[in-house]
Amino acid sequence: xxxxxxxxxxxxxxxxxxxxxxxxxxxxxxxxxxxxxxxxxxxxxxxxxxxxxxxxxxxxxxxxxxxxxxxxxxxxxxxxxxxxxxxxxxxxxxxxxxxxxxxxxxxxxxxxxxxxxxxxxxxxxxxxxxxxxxxxxxxxxxxxxxxxxxxxxxxxxxxxxxxxxxxxxxxxxxxxxxxxxxxxxxxxxxxxxxxxxxxxxxxxxxxxxxxxxxxxxxxxxxxxxxxxxxxxxxxxxxxxxxxxxxxxxxxxxxxxxxxxxxxxxxxxxxxxxxxxxxxxxx
Amino acid sequence: xxxxxxxxxxxxxxxxxxxxxxxxxxxxxxxxxxxxxxxxxxxxxxxxxxxxxxxxxxxxxxxxxxxxxxxxxxxxxxxxxxxxxxxxxxxxxxxxxxxxxxxxxxxxxxxxxxxxxxxxxxxxxxxxxxxxxxxxxxxxxxxxxxxxxxxxxxxxxxxxxxxxxxxxxxxxxxxxxxxxxxxxxxxxxxxxxxxxxxxxxxxxxxxxxxxxxxxxxxxxxxxxxxxxxxxxxxxxxxxxxxxxxxxxxxxxxxxxxxxxxxxxxxxxxxxxxxxxxxxxxxxxxxxxxxxxxxxxxxxxxxxxxxx
Numbered sequence: 108x109x110x111x112x113x114x115x116x117x118x119x120x121x122x123x124x125x126x127x128x129x130x131x132x133x134x135x136x137x138x139x140x141x142x143x144x145x146x147x148x149x150x151x152x153x154x155x156x157x158x159x160x161x162x163x164x165x166x167x168x169x170x171x172x173x174x175x176x177x178x179x180x181x182x183x184x185x186x187x188x189x190x191x192x193x194x195x196x197x198x199x200x201x202x203x204x205x206x207x208x209x210x211x212x213x214x215x216x217x218x219x220x221x222x223x224x225x226x227x228x229x230x231x232x233x234x235x236x237x238x239x240x241x242x243x244x245x246x247x248x249x250x251x252x253x254x255x256x257x258x259x260x261x262x263x264x265x266x267x268x269x270x271x272x273x274x275x276x277x278x279x280x281x282x283x284x285x286x287x288x289x290x291x292x293x294x295x296x297x298x299x300x301x302x303x304x305x306x307x308x309x310x311x312x313x314x315x316x317x318x319x320x321x322x323x324x325x326x327x328x329x330x331x332x333x334x335x336x337x338x339x340x341x342x343x344x345x346x347x348x349x350x351x352x353x354x355x356x357x358x359x360x361x362x363x364x365x366x367x368x369x370x371x372x373x374x375x376x377x378x379x380x381x382x383x384x385x386x387x388x389x
Numbered sequence: 390x391x392x393x394x395x396x397x398x399x400x401x402x403x404x405x406x407x408x409x410x411x412x413x414x415x416x417x418x419x420x421x422x423x424x425x426x427x428x429x430x431x432x433x434x435x436x437x438x439x440x441x442x443x444x445x446x447x448x449x450x451x452x453x454x455x456x457x458x459x460x461x462x463x464x465x466x467x468x469x470x471x472x473x474x475x476x477x478x479x480x481x482x483x484x485x486x487x488x489x490x491x492x493x494x495x496x497x498x499x500x501x502x503x504x505x506x507x508x509x510x511x512x513x514x515x516x517x518x519x520x521x522x523x524x525x526x527x528x529x530x531x532x533x534x535x536x537x538x539x540x541x542x543x544x545x546x547x548x549x550x551x552x553x554x555x556x557x558x559x560x561x562x563x564x565x566x567x568x569x570x571x572x573x574x575x576x577x578x579x580x581x582x583x584x585x586x587x588x589x590x591x592x593x594x595x596x597x598x599x600x601x602x603x604x605x606x607x608x609x610x611x612x613x614x615x616x617x618x619x620x621x622x623x624x625x626x627x628x629x630x631x632x633x634x635x636x637x638x639x640x641x642x643x644x645x646x647x648x649x650x651x652x653x654x655x656x657x658x659x660x661x662x663x664x665x666x667x668x669x670x671x672x673x674x675x676x677x678x679x680x681x682x683x684x685x686x687x688x689x690x691x692x693x694x695x696x
Contacts, residue, residue: 188581214587220586221581223578227578227581240586243583243587243596294585
């Protein structure tokens with residue numbers, strides 16, 4: 108039984124448990140078909156086909172300007188917020204095209220969370236940062252339920268032990284690495300199915316980076332994770348699958364190879380992939 | 390031979406340019422001095438005449454007496470009635486300008502396209518450029534008789550309500566413009582973060598941008614309040630010169646600025662106590678608005694280093 112309409116998807120979220128949902132929707136949580144994104148008169152990516160498997164980490168790697176972030180932002184319709192961006196093709200989330208007319212992008216974003224390059228906590232307390240999504244999404248929660256959800260998200264983001272005694276302190280009192288884990292907690296608090304990460308460790312030191320990589324591995328049984336990185340070692344360390352993107356001769360980003368991470372790094376099929384991961388290009 | 394001549398010419402030209410440089414320095418310095426010296430002169434004049442005033446009237450009477458009868462034969466100099474009128478009209482003004490100004494700022498920074506914004510923002514700022522005398526007679530001849538009297542029968546022709554409303558309109562651009570700047574300074578990262586957890590536009594505007602810009606917004610309100618307290622023409626024309634302590638905003642009441650305008654345009658002889666009272670009231674008002682401005686600037690600075 109497949110989900111065909113947005114209404115049915117919404118209904119299933121209300122009526123079914125997570126397990127029942129995944130039984131219905133199958134292993135492919137997000138499926139991208141023939142995606143093309145144009146900014147003004149520049150085509151950023153074209154002809155992109157890829158699917159992302161439930162409870163796996165997929166890395167998207169490639170040189171700067173190859174459209175990795177564009178692909179990522181297309182999945183939860185963050186591209187809608189960029190003036191002049193035009194998307195064609197299909198992005199299925201649990202069987203429903205997120206770009207079809209009746210779909211509310213706000214709902215999609217509450218199910219497909221996102222973490223950005225630079226830590227961007229709100230100028231509020233640690234607690235209020237994590238509780239933000241729960242509040243805007245109109246979850247009817249008692250004080251203690253709210254506290255439990257916030258705690259749960261902070262535990263998953265491997266930040267709880269460091270902040271449990273100072274939840275009311277300003278988020279800016281945290282270090283950069285802690286702030287980024289706070290942003291991950293903020294994204295997890297609304298209970299998304301998919302977590303998109305756009306070069307989440309690019310501004311962090313190696314120790315903070317390692318903590319984020321290990322937390323991602325520890326939560327992947329509950330989420331489907333898609334991470335954009337230009338750090339190939341990071342892709343090799345954390346991901347199950349890897350997609351390699353490369354601009355073509357017209358500087359239009361395309362996926363040149365996609366497969367299990369081990370295969371990509373040990374036995375790439377495409378010559379350009381081999382050149383890229385061995386550092387000859389990119 | 391030719392070489393020495395050209396060297397001399399070069400030296401002369403260097404000397405000339407150095408002199409021009411020096412002249413510009415002096416011009417700029419003088420311009421700056423004029424404004425700072427004016428401030429010092431204003432303060433000393435106010436201070437000097439106020440000092441004379443306070444040799445006749447005790448500061449305690451000035452600050453606590455509820456009667457201001459400077460122009461009557463039996464003179465009392467309690468500033469409270471004037472202060473009360475100033476604060477009441479300014480509170481009415483800020484009650485209008487703060488919510489409207491903040492909502493305009495939210496519209497400009499979060500909802501308007503850049504085209505709309507480039508048209509609407511200057512338009513709003515024009516409100517502050519209308520001569521205040523126009524607001525004054527508009528309050529007296531239009532707002533009170535046509536808008537307020539139908540709703541409030543016992544309203545006096547001169548009244549604090551119309552004054553407050555018109556000052557409110559006048560200071561909307563102060564709130565809107567400074568708040569909009571503060572909102573524009575909120576990093577767009579924060580907006581994206583909010584959208585990424587499923588926020589709607591109004592959530593982003595009210596739950597992220599407004600709190601993140603709060604110190605700038607508060608500063609705009611403080612500065613607008615200071616401007617309202619200093620507004621003279623509207624208060625003098627539409628508020629009247631009745632220096633009675635009352636909390637009925639439907640009555641005529643005299644603000645500090647209106648009193649100064651009244652006496653300064655009349656013929657209080659130099660050296661008399663009425664004449665000196667001008668300076669005492671002026672100094673008092675200046676101290677209040679200057680401290681508000683100071684607080685406002687402090688608050689703006691705090692917000693500027695947030696990100």
